[in-house]
Amino acid sequence: MIVANPSPPRLELSQPGSAALVQAVIDPVVVLGVLIACVLWFDGKFGAPYLILSLIVFPMTFPAGLSRGATLGGPNYALERAVVTGWLAVAGLLLMLGWATQTLEAFDQAAILAWLVATPFALIGAHRLAPLLLARVLWSGRAQRSAVIAGANHVGQRLAQRIREEPLLGVRIVGFFDDRDSHRTGAMAPAEDLGALSRLADYVKKNRVDLIYIALPMASQPRVRRLLEELHDTTASIYFVPDMMLFDLIQARVDAIGGLPVLAVCESPFYGWNAVVKRISDLVLASLILLLAAPLMLALAVLIKLESPGPVLFRQRRYGLDGREIIVYKFRSMTVLEDGAVVRQATRDDKRVTRLGAFLRASSLDELPQFINVLQGRMSVVGPRPHAIAHNEMYRKRIRGYMIRHKVRPGITGLAQVNGLRGETDTLEKMEARIEQDLAYLRNWSLLLDLKIVALTALVVLGRRNAY
Numbered sequence: 116m117i118v119a120n121p122s123p124p125r126l127e128l129s130q131p132g133s134a135a136l137v138q139a140v141i142d143p144v145v146v147l148g149v150l151i152a153c154v155l156w157f158d159g160k161f162g163a164p165y166l167i168l169s170l171i172v173f174p175m176t177f178p179a180g181l182s183r184g185a186t187l188g189g190p191n192y193a194l195e196r197a198v199v200t201g202w203l204a205v206a207g208l209l210l211m212l213g214w215a216t217q218t219l220e221a222f223d224q225a226a227i228l229a230w231l232v233a234t235p236f237a238l239i240g241a242h243r244l245a246p247l248l249l250a251r252v253l254w255s256g257r258a259q260r261s262a263v264i265a266g267a268n269h270v271g272q273r274l275a276q277r278i279r280e281e282p283l284l285g286v287r288i289v290g291f292f293d294d295r296d297s298h299r300t301g302a303m304a305p306a307e308d309l310g311a312l313s314r315l316a317d318y319v320k321k322n323r324v325d326l327i328y329i330a331l332p333m334a335s336q337p338r339v340r341r342l343l344e345e346l347h348d349t350t351a352s353i354y355f356v357p358d359m360m361l362f363d364l365i366q367a368r369v370d371a372i373g374g375l376p377v378l379a380v381c382e383s384p385f386y387g388w389n390a391v392v393k394r395i396s397d398l399v400l401a402s403l404i405l406l407l408a409a410p411l412m413l414a415l416a417v418l419i420k421l422e423s424p425g426p427v428l429f430r431q432r433r434y435g436l437d438g439r440e441i442i443v444y445k446f447r448s449m450t451v452l453e454d455g456a457v458v459r460q461a462t463r464d465d466k467r468v469t470r471l472g473a474f475l476r477a478s479s480l481d482e483l484p485q486f487i488n489v490l491q492g493r494m495s496v497v498g499p500r501p502h503a504i505a506h507n508e509m510y511r512k513r514i515r516g517y518m519i520r521h522k523v524r525p526g527i528t529g530l531a532q533v534n535g536l537r538g539e540t541d542t543l544e545k546m547e548a549r550i551e552q553d554l555a556y557l558r559n560w561s562l563l564l565d566l567k568i569v570a571l572t573a574l575v576v577l578g579r580r581n582a583y
Contacts, residue, residue: 143177145241149234157226164221171212175205175563195239202235204566247282259287262326265315265342267293267308271330274356286326292318312338316345324349330356365519365557383522384560392562393495400496400569401489412483415475419447422471428484433501438521441493443501444484448472479576485527497565498526499553510546520553530556530564533571 213219264271290307292315366382416427435441449467475481488494499520511517531552
C-alpha cells in the first residue's frame with residue numbers, strides 16, 4: 116500500500132512481501148496435497164467427487180488460512196491450537212454438507228478418514244518447516260536487504276523483532292538511529308546504535324542501505340518531514356510505522372478518495388463483499404439451527420410457562436450495530452424482568468433464577484430465541500456479546516475502546532466466550548479482558564474464524580463453564 120506524494124521520496128505504510136503470500140498459500144496446498152495422496156493411496160483414482168470436494172475446500176483455506184493470527188513463537192502452542200480448531204471446523208462443515216446432500220457414499224471412506232486425520236499434522240509440520248526451507252531457497256546466494264530503523268522506541272524495537280522472526284522477508288536489521296544513545300534508551304545493544312537522526316541520510320548513502328523504517332511518534336512530525344527531505348536523493352525504500360493508537364487499529368487499511376490517500380484507523384471488518392458473506396452465513400446457520408431446534412424450543416416454552424408466572428420470552432434492550440438500541444430475545448430464566456437504569460448481573464446461586472432457568476442458563480438453551488434476532492438482522496451468530504444498556508453506559512466511560520465493539524452486530528457467541536470469558540464480569544479486569552477479545556475478533560475476522568468459534572462454542576457449552 117502506497118501513500119501518494121507529489122514529491123520524492125515515496126512514503127509507504129506497509130511492506131508487501133513473500134511472507135504473507137506463503138502464509139496464505141501453505142494451507143490450501145497442504146490440504147489439497149494430502150487429499151490427493153490419500154485418495155490415490157486408498158482409492159487409486161482422483162475422480163469427479165474429489166474434484167468437487169477440492170473446489171469446496173480451496174476457498175475455505177485460502178487466503179484466510181487455518182492458522183490466521185497464530186505465530187510459531189506464540190504462547191501455549193498457539194499455532195497448533197489454531198490449526199487443529201480450524202481444521203475441526205472445516206471438517207465438521209464438510210461432513211454436515213455431505214450428510215445434508217447425501218453424497219458421503221460417493222467417497223472412499225478410508226481415504227476421507229485418513230485425510231481428516233493426517234491433514235492437521237501435515238499443516239503443523241508445513242508451517243514449521245516451510246518458512247525456514249523457503250528462506251534458504253529464496254536467499255541462497257543472494258544478499259539480504261539491509262534495513263535501518265529511525266527510532267529506538269517500543270514501536271521500533273517491536274518492528275525489529277517481527278522482522279527477525281520472519282526469515283522469508285530476507286531483511287537484515289543493521290541498527291537504529293535515535294537522538295538518544297543506547298544508555299538512555301536501554302532498548303538496543305551498543306553495536307546497534309548508529310547515532311543521531313541527523314546522521315541517517317549520510318549513512319544510508321555511504322552504506323547503500325535498502326530499507327528505512329521510520330518509527331518516530333506522530334508528535335514528531337517536524338522531524339519526520341526533515342528526514343524525508345534529507346532522504347529525497349537516496350534509492351532506499353522508505354516505510355512509515357505509525358505509533359498512533361498502535362494497538363487500537365481495527366481493520367486498518369489505505370483507501371483513496373478522488374486520488375487523495377486516507378488511512379482507515381478504525382473500520383468495520385464487514386464492508387463490501389465481507390458484509391455479504393457474513394450475512395449469508397448468518398442466515399444459513401440461524402435457519403438451520405432454528406429448524407433443528409424448533410421442537411425443543413416449543414417444549415421449553417411450555418415448561419417455562421408451567422413453572423412460574425410470567426412471559427416465556429425475556430425481552431431486553433441492548434446496543435446493536437453502530438450503538439443503535441435493539442430488542443434481544445431470551446427464554447425467561449428468572450423471576451424478574453430487569454431492563455432499567457440498573458441491571459444486576461446473574462451470580463452463582465442467584466435466588467432470582469428459577470430451577471428450570473438454572474438449567475437453561477448452564478446449557479445456554481436460554482439463548483436459542485436469539486437466532487430469531489439473527490434472522491431479523493439485529494444480531495449475528497458470531498460477534499461481541501451484547502450487554503445490557505445500563506452496563507454499556509457504565510463501562511463505556513471506564514474502558515478505552517469499549518464502544519468499538521459496536522461497529523459490528525452483536526453475536527450469540529464470540530471469541531471472548533470460547534476463551535473462558537463467559538458469565539459474570541464482577542470486576543473491571545474481567546470486562547477489560549472480554550473487550551480485548553472482542554476487539555481481537557474485529558481485527559482478525561474471517562469466515563473460517565467464525566466457523567472455529569461456532570465449533571468451540573459447542574465444546575464450551577458441553578463443559579458448562581462459567582454459566583449460571
